[in-house]
Amino acid sequence: MLLSVSLSVAFTFVSSELLDGVGYVAALIVLLFFITVGILFDMLGVAVTSASETPFHSMASHRERGAAEAIKLLKNAEKVASICNDVVGDICGIVSGTTAAVIVVSLAAQLRNGNTMALQLLMTGLVAALTIGGKAAGKAFAISGSTKIVLAAGKCIACVKRIFHPRNR
Numbered sequence: 001m002l003l004s005v006s007l008s009v010a011f012t013f014v015s016s017e018l019l020d021g022v023g024y025v026a027a028l029i030v031l032l033f034f035i036t037v038g039i040l041f042d043m044l045g046v047a048v049t050s051a052s053e054t055p056f057h058s059m060a061s062h063r064e065r066g067a068a069e070a071i072k073l074l075k076n077a078e079k080v081a082s083i084c085n086d087v088v089g090d091i092c093g094i095v096s097g098t099t100a101a102v103i104v105v106s107l108a109a110q111l112r113n114g115n116t117m118a119l120q121l122l123m124t125g126l127v128a129a130l131t132i133g134g135k136a137a138g139k140a141f142a143i144s145g146s147t148k149i150v151l152a153a154g155k156c157i158a159c160v161k162r163i164f165h166p167r168n169r
Contacts, residue, residue, distance in 0.1 A: 004087050011095045019102055027106070031099045035127065038092030039134040043142040044153055045084030048077040051146035059151070069161075070154030093131060100127045 011034070018030045053074045059067035073080050100123045108116040142149055 003083065004091065007087060008091050008094070011091055012098070015095050015099050019099065024103065024107070027099070027103050031096055031103065031127070032130075034092045034096040034099060035130050035134065038089045038096065038131060039138045041084040041088040041092070042135045043138040043149060045081040045089070046139050046142035047146040047149035047153075048073050048080045048084075050143050051150045055147055056151070056154075064151075066151055066154030066156075066158045068154070069157040070150045073150055073153060073157075089135075096127055096131065100124065 015030060015034065019027055022030075051074060053071060056067050056070045056074065060071060104116060104119050104123050107119055111119075
């Protein structure tokens with residue numbers, strides 16, 4: 001729960017800061033960013049639950065970067081999937097909805113005609129289609145390419161570790 005609150009506050013802060021005084025194109029890019037992050041984390045959550053640990057042990061024995069981290073992800077697949085799918089994915093969904101609402105309100109203020117229903121429907125449909133369609137396609141890819149996705153996540157974790165713990169190279 002603490003992680004959910006922390007990430008939600010952080011994502012909302014980032015969204016608010018990025019949207020402050022920007023144009024519509026930049027606001028749409030921010031919106032697409034949050035939708036994409038939600039899709040990517042959903043893919044990772046599915047990948048860790050469908051990947052086999054066996055190939056990663058072989059990679060780790062050959063000292064392939066990220067393999068040891070990937071094994072840790074797989075050993076904690078339930079927690080990783082919960083955080084990726086439920087925490088990050090849901091927060092991205094909420095923040096993208098809020099971002100879409102900010103865009104609609106901003107556009108409606110410029111239109112000044114009071115009839116914003118079509119704009120609301122269009123934005124809601126766009127966000128829903130991109131999110132649901134992206135997650136559906138991402139899940140299919142995550143199941144078939146689970147080893148590649150988990151290894152890529154392991155490499156990212158290894159890179160972050162190397163940055164923050166340079167002695168452990």
